Amino acid sequence: MKSKEILLPSISRILKELGENIKLARLRRKLSAEQVAERAGISRPTLLSIEKGIPGVSLASCAQVLFVLNLEKDLLKVGADDVLGRKLQDAGLNVKQRAPKKL
Numbered sequence: 001m002k003s004k005e006i007l008l009p010s011i012s013r014i015l016k017e018l019g020e021n022i023k024l025a026r027l028r029r030k031l032s033a034e035q036v037a038e039r040a041g042i043s044r045p046t047l048l049s050i051e052k053g054i055p056g057v058s059l060a061s062c063a064q065v066l067f068v069l070n071l072e073k074d075l076l077k078v079g080a081d082d083v084l085g086r087k088l089q090d091a092g093l094n095v096k097q098r099a100p101k102k103l
Helices: 009-028 033-040 044-052 059-068 072-077 083-090
Strands: none
Touching (some): 009 059, 033 059
């Protein structure tokens, strides 16, 4: 029996919104689900799962679909503007460093 992942509600909403955005991008390009699935090398049900925001679809499948839609570079935007990370870095928090090498 497959164990079901428990997702936070906010993550579920994000996956659904991502799926909707992918579907809208496909429709704007006037491509059918069958065309995109074939070009991405995935099944039509997998594409529909992506568009519905169903968890468990591989990131590679999503990336293939984004490539077909010419949106793959959008993945590079993840974490690009890491405001919290930059604040922590600027705060000068101690970072564990290795001990010097013995001579």
